[in-house]
Amino acid sequence: MAEVRLGIIGLGNVGSGTLSILAENGAQIAEKLGFPLRVVAVCARQLSNKKIPDGLQGALQTTDWREVVNHPEVDVVAELVGGTTVAREIVETALENGKSVVTANKELMALCGPELWDKAIQKGVNLAMEASVAGGIPIHTVLREGISGDRIVALLGILNGTSNYILTEVEKSGAAFGDVLAEAQKLGYAEADPTADVDGFDARSKLAILSALAFGQKIRAGDIFTQGIRRITPIDFQYAHTLKHTIRLVCAARQTAEGLILSVRPALIPQSTILAGVQGAYNAIWVRGKYGQDTFYYGRGAGPEPTGVAVVSDLMRVAREIRSGSPERVSPFAHEQLAEFRPVSVLVQKRAYYLRFRVHDRPGIIAALAGILAEKNISLDAVLQLPGDNKTSLPFVITVEPSTENAVQDAVEAMNRLDFMAEPALALPMETSL
């Protein structure tokens, strides 16, 4: 049976994982499809240090991506270089040339995915991006097809493996954030510049893509409220555990009466929920549908082969559609058209909050803080103080009943002006509605 022919651009982690799966698993892939996939061209900036697997060595090997996207035999291009400059040119030229594209590029799809999809429709080809978010978890397929009949009400994800690794290490070892980060950097789990991971920017791009799929809106990463994990200390885990919760960097998208509210921020989640069990570098997504209720998806967030599986699975789907001669494709965003997104501030959301203070100990502190909460009409739920003797920077926690973030932020600002505060209060939402 006639094969479908592939051009692979980029032989970094994901590219090399993709190539080795295509080589090793080629026979089973052909059995599943009823026809084989053949790699006819590969491109890397430097080829000398790249290992092309046995069986694929007949392919054109080039350092010029244009040779791949212009190759007359290539039916599908896999763009695995990353970034938003050359990658954009690669994808645009491939689509322009009537070739379908599979990409693992979250930044590019978060930046201009809808425009690229418009071009794909116009050219009658396909564009797929399973590998762009949560590499090993087939969450795009799930949202695009598996539960497409549902109406999604909320989506909560742990989408950044590095920050989840750091948080679970702080939780387990009780070591300080900075020490765990330094160790993670030494082990290669965190980048020399950890900003994208620990300040939530990587997770934010991923949430932008997943919420577009789940809610059918054009969401820009910059529209998402984002807070990193640098202020989380071992003491916060101790208090969270006392409250039968844990702390994770939660990517949340919720349909509310006010509209779709999006945030990436550390939050308390109940230990009894399945999301709380996500340890180390794993990713997970919890989805609540109006009809299907709760579903949960879990797997490796990254890594050459888990992400390679996502690329190869997309290549198989796109190849099947090419073989069927189908002129109509499934949108990578699960919706034929994305609506404009009107950002809604997190300030209108109503949740329970965890407020952690460090104070210079003296009488009257609780009275002062409780007075401010009362003034803002916020009901205090619990006051917790674990044993400790640091009188100049004494930590303790107040939890409050569901209140608007607006009121809570107002209260926190007023509290931060009190002269006994050793540092600004840390306010984290409690995701008790999971």
Add this chain to the structure above:
Amino acid sequence: MAEVRLGIIGLGNVGSGTLSILAENGAQIAEKLGFPLRVVAVCARQLSNKKIPDGLQGALQTTDWREVVNHPEVDVVAELVGGTTVAREIVETALENGKSVVTANKELMALCGPELWDKAIQKGVNLAMEASVAGGIPIHTVLREGISGDRIVALLGILNGTSNYILTEVEKSGAAFGDVLAEAQKLGYAEADPTADVDGFDARSKLAILSALAFGQKIRAGDIFTQGIRRITPIDFQYAHTLKHTIRLVCAARQTAEGLILSVRPALIPQSTILAGVQGAYNAIWVRGKYGQDTFYYGRGAGPEPTGVAVVSDLMRVAREIRSGSPERVSPFAHEQLAEFRPVSVLVQKRAYYLRFRVHDRPGIIAALAGILAEKNISLDAVLQLPGDNKTSLPFVITVEPSTENAVQDAVEAMNRLDFMAEPALALPMETSL
């Protein structure tokens, strides 16, 4: 834009869930697809007691399924009656008439799915069955497309909500199996005849379908080793917890050097694994791929609306393919052709085992049992006895290191012949490799 027209046969739980989603969520479905779905015919054995949702009342309402499968306007038939007699005739006639079929029928697909798929190919139409296993979890989509590029090594599932509900109730309350079952029957969670659920037959049909998808083989339910949960007692949970495990009815499919080994049986699973957190009537599937490593999927196993989401999502996919005029469909079994399955006995599998005894207490018991294990070359791992004083039926547990089930069964048979045994030993595998 031109609509795709549906005929719905069967208005029981799943049928009514499907209809209400199609009615309530119709606008969003049309936005996602770019065209609407329209219900043109519905069929139930009795219509008088059925509520047809607003907006669908213009559809033909009939008690004769032939009017639906012969309806000239119907493009896709949803077979939601269940069973394997009328349902089979419905599906065959619909395919024969050139209509695509979406089914929620696990028995039918386990019985003759490959033959029905052959007929669908021959007629150039589609056949889809997301709703047939683990209603609310889109596991078919995941195996068929989401991770199709992977090579699956093992699949472990909790696929029967009733037995999981009973086990987790026994675990939580410490009540006896029979009492929990009676309570579950009173509450409507278990059938008057609970055999299909508690003896593993329902789970077995589901495992047959999922392993066909995962491993590309024609698996008959009758080829699967099946053991129910009736012998599990509260004391087993006490011992399992002491070993930091819990007990679940585990549907397992593993690629081994000897071939594919399939079983449905109660097993010990480590409390630290994500599968152990599956409580109550939820279903879950844990998949290990050679490349993608571990992924995990969790959701409602049944219920009108969760299963309805699966039916509607399949209808959307099939409708999209009809609209695209695509002549080539994705096999509902994820493989263009299924290979013949050569059953491999569970006796060759090597695992750690949990052996629970009840004995008439007297000196020399451990020596006698340990002697038998030594004779069969089985290494004893631990001997556990929780405090208790029932000298005529004293429970205690021996765990053994990984050994073939063959050797363990031989040993258990020899042990059961010893005169101090108050009941036959209970042997459960320990799924420590999760």
